[in-house]
Amino acid sequence: MYYTARYMAMGTREPEQDALWVVTSDLPKSPGHPFYTRLNALLDTHGFDRFVEDMCERFYAPVMGRPGLAPGRYFRLLLLGYFEGIDSERGIAWRASDSLAIRSFLRLPVEEAPPDHSTISRTRRLIDVDTHREVFTWVQQRLVETGLLKGKTVAIDATTLEANAAMRSIVRRDTGESYEAFLTGLAKASGIETPTREDLARLDRKRKKKTSNKDWTNPYDPDAKVTKMKDGRTHLAHKAEHAVDLDTGAIVAVTLQGADTGDTTTIVETAIAAAEQIEDAQADVEAPQSLEEIIADKGYHSNQTMVDLDDVGIRSYVSEPDRGRRDWSKAPEAQAPVYANRRRMRGRRGRRLMRQRGERIERSFAHLYDTGGMRRTHLRGHTNILKRLLIHAGGFNLGLVMRHLMGIGTPRGLQGRMAAVVGTLLALLRIMYRRSHALSRLYHWIGATHRSLGVSTMLIVRSSQTATYTTGC
Numbered sequence: 001m002y003y004t005a006r007y008m009a010m011g012t013r014e015p016e017q018d019a020l021w022v023v024t025s026d027l028p029k030s031p032g033h034p035f036y037t038r039l040n041a042l043l044d045t046h047g048f049d050r051f052v053e054d055m056c057e058r059f060y061a062p063v064m065g066r067p068g069l070a071p072g073r074y075f076r077l078l079l080l081g082y083f084e085g086i087d088s089e090r091g092i093a094w095r096a097s098d099s100l101a102i103r104s105f106l107r108l109p110v111e112e113a114p115p116d117h118s119t120i121s122r123t124r125r126l127i128d129v130d131t132h133r134e135v136f137t138w139v140q141q142r143l144v145e146t147g148l149l150k151g152k153t154v155a156i157d158a159t160t161l162e163a164n165a166a167m168r169s170i171v172r173r174d175t176g177e178s179y180e181a182f183l184t185g186l187a188k189a190s191g192i193e194t195p196t197r198e199d200l201a202r203l204d205r206k207r208k209k210k211t212s213n214k215d216w217t218n219p220y221d222p223d224a225k226v227t228k229m230k231d232g233r234t235h236l237a238h239k240a241e242h243a244v245d246l247d248t249g250a251i252v253a254v255t256l257q258g259a260d261t262g263d264t265t266t267i268v269e270t271a272i273a274a275a276e277q278i279e280d281a282q283a284d285v286e287a288p289q290s291l292e293e294i295i296a297d298k299g300y301h302s303n304q305t306m307v308d309l310d311d312v313g314i315r316s317y318v319s320e321p322d323r324g325r326r327d328w329s330k331a332p333e334a335q336a337p338v339y340a341n342r343r344r345m346r347g348r349r350g351r352r353l354m355r356q357r358g359e360r361i362e363r364s365f366a367h368l369y370d371t372g373g374m375r376r377t378h379l380r381g382h383t384n385i386l387k388r389l390l391i392h393a394g395g396f397n398l399g400l401v402m403r404h405l406m407g408i409g410t411p412r413g414l415q416g417r418m419a420a421v422v423g424t425l426l427a428l429l430r431i432m433y434r435r436s437h438a439l440s441r442l443y444h445w446i447g448a449t450h451r452s453l454g455v456s457t458m459l460i461v462r463s464s465q466t467a468t469y470t471t472g473c
């Protein structure tokens with residue numbers, strides 16, 4: 001009886017019906033996120049939208065089919081993926097439709113629907129990778145204007161990105177048979193006529209050499225290579241290599257290569273890309289600074305690498321692995337460059353540069369792939385992945401400019417700043433409370449001592465100040 005009366009008192013929900021007409025002034029509005037508002041002001045000051053529209057004009061046809069995605073809005077969507085840590089284009093499209101502040105950053109009117117993820121994907125496929133690289137260079141030019149890109153000393157290192165491809169989908173290059181069919185043939189050859197999945201797994205564990213990129217490939221993403229990840233798992237992956245300005249931490253160049261390619265091979269392409277990017281970024285500078293020094297870990301050390309860097313006039317600071325006593329009779333031309341690199345590495349500046357290398361490089365990896373959401377790719381093919389990597393790197397460099405202008409480099413930095421302010425105030429209050437409590441106890445002790453002695457006493461408060469306390473008689 002109680003529940004029935006309560007339900008009747010509450011009443012039933014009235015049926016909802018959307019209004020046929022909505023006044024634009026009645027629609028909800030957002031003042032915008034402070035970080036994105038300042039970022040839009042920076043882009044507008046330097047004519048970002050006009051620049052990308054001129055660069056992408058050849059990719060857009062006259063009015064035909066569904067409306068296209070404006071270049072300025074497309075690149076802002078990719079920047080949104082970096083700043084919000086969104087890995088997929090579907091997630092970027094959902095975030096654009098979910099937040100009024102993001103719509104303000106994208107310059108998207110409230111009466112206009114946000115772009116679908118398929119529109120973002122189609123626009124990415126239409127605009128080539130060179131145009132994405134030119135946008136990355138445009139951001140570097142803003143760094144040069146603010147003094148955040150030097151280009152003299154560059155550190156190089158690589159990391160692995162998990163590919164959007166499964167190991168169970170690989171096939172043999174010669175016959176095209178799947179991995180499971182290959183194991184079934186081995187099981188039948190060993191005497192098991194009808195092998196089960198457990199038999200195949202047991203046989204796979206006993207094999208010494210399991211998978212080789214020379215024998216196996218993924219038909220859906222041939223660029224993905226079998227490799228061992230940092231956590232010990234074997235997976236299909238890509239290799240992303242960064243060149244970072246050691247003076248400022250800005251990303252100079254990003255290359256994407258096969259995960260099975262050695263560091264001594266990939267450093268050539270990355271070094272060339274870094275030299276070209278430094279030159280393009282300083283196109284309007286009267287006295288441009290060229291690349292003079294390269295810092296890398298011991299994985300990049302080889303005789304040929306030392307010879308190549310010495311030939312182009314670049315000083316190398318590359319850690320040398322312990323190879324024991326060297327025999328230079330077969331490679332006499334490499335002796336002088338290797339010894340010169342060894343001498344520089346043992347110096348005080350070489351040790352300092354190696355410490356900075358780990359800090360700067362790992363910071364760019366953490367921002368782009370861990371918090372930036374690109375550690376596992378949702379795209380296939382080096383061309384598609386590199387397009388997003390270049391804009392992600394551009395977002396990282398824009399974060400350096402924003403940190404120079406307003407003290408934070410990411411939208412989430414405002415949360416950290418407020419927490420830091422509150423924590424600092426609490427720490428100051430705690431210190432003041434402890435000091436006042438200690439002084440009150442000191443005063444009580446001095447008063448008790450003076451009353452017991454009945455004489456004036458001089459107490460040293462500081463080295464330069466004195467105070468006289470009496471019994472009050």
